Amino acid sequence: MEGRNLKKYIKLLLIIQIYMIMLFSAGFLRIPPAHAFFEEQVKYGFEHRWLQMLVDTAPEKRFQAMQAFLTYPEWGLPVLRNSIKTPESDNHSWQIAMLIGMLGDASDIPLLLTSWRQLDKHERSEVWLGAMQRLYWKNYVPSKIIPKLKSLSVKYSKNVAEGDKDSNKSDLLYEIVNPAPVSRLIRVTLQFWQTRIQEKLPAKYFLIPAGGLLKTTMPVRILPVAHAKSVRLDFRIWEVGVSEPLFHRTVSIPSTGF
Structure with missing residues (x-):
C-alpha cells in the first residue's frame, strides 16, 4: 500500500512535469523550466512530508518515508543533511543518521559526530556509530602510519x-x-x-x-x-x-x- 501511494505521488508529479513542458514549448506561459518546477515540488515533499514521517508513530508511515529517501537519494540526502545542520532543529533522530550512513559519503562523518555529541541522551548510539563506521570504511584509504x-x-x-x-x-x-x-x-x-x-x-x-x-x-x-x-x-x-x-x-x- 505504501509503495503504491509513493508511486502515485511521483506519477502525479511526472504528469505535471509533462503538462508544463507542453505549455512551455507552445509558448502559452512564461514560467521557469518545468524540470526546475518538478524538483521544487519533490524537494517540498521531502522537507514537509517524508522527513516528519521518519519519526511517525505508525510503522507503515516510517517505512514509506524510508522508501522515499532510498528511492530518490539525489533529492532526499540534501534534506537529511540540512535537517541536522540547523542548530535549532529537533530532527536529530537515529533514523536520519541511519539514512545518511547509507546514502552519504565521508564528508558526512564530522556532521554525524558533532550532532551525536550534542544529544542529551545518546539514543540508539549504535546506529549513529554504525553510520559513521559505514561511511568511514566505504571511503577508506589504507595507510600504515598510525596515530x-x-x-x-x-x-x-x-x-x-x-x-x-x-x-x-x-x-x-x-x-x-x-x-x-x-x-x-x-x-x-x-x-x-x-x-x-x-x-x-x-x-x-x-x-x-x-x-x-x-x-x-x-x-x-x-x-x-x-x-x-x-x-x-x-x-x-x-x-x-x-x-x-x-x-x-x-x-x-x-x-x-x-
Whole structure:
C-alpha cells in the first residue's frame, strides 16, 4: 500500500512535469523550466512530508518515508543533511543518521559526530556509530602510519593539592597526532588500575584529519588503593571497526597527587 501511494505521488508529479513542458514549448506561459518546477515540488515533499514521517508513530508511515529517501537519494540526502545542520532543529533522530550512513559519503562523518555529541541522551548510539563506521570504511584509504600519543599529563585539582582527600577530581590532558596522509576515525579508551572507583572511563570518538593534532581534556575522579604508590593507566587508540588497537601505552601516575 505504501509503495503504491509513493508511486502515485511521483506519477502525479511526472504528469505535471509533462503538462508544463507542453505549455512551455507552445509558448502559452512564461514560467521557469518545468524540470526546475518538478524538483521544487519533490524537494517540498521531502522537507514537509517524508522527513516528519521518519519519526511517525505508525510503522507503515516510517517505512514509506524510508522508501522515499532510498528511492530518490539525489533529492532526499540534501534534506537529511540540512535537517541536522540547523542548530535549532529537533530532527536529530537515529533514523536520519541511519539514512545518511547509507546514502552519504565521508564528508558526512564530522556532521554525524558533532550532532551525536550534542544529544542529551545518546539514543540508539549504535546506529549513529554504525553510520559513521559505514561511511568511514566505504571511503577508506589504507595507510600504515598510525596515530600516536604525543603527550599525556594530569592536572590535579586545587582541593586535592591542598590535601582534601574528599575532593579528588582532576583533569587528564592528552594530545594525539595523526602523521598519516589520510584522516582517521578513532576511539580512545582509558583504563585505570589500582584504584577504588571509576577504573574504566567511557570511550571517546574523534575524527583526526591528515597531519592533524588532537588536544583534549577529560575530567577524572581517581581514588587509589591504600597500599599503592602509583596508579596504572592503559591508554589505547583504536581505529573504529577494528578489533585490535592501533596504539597502546601503559603509564604510571604517582598516587601522591590524588
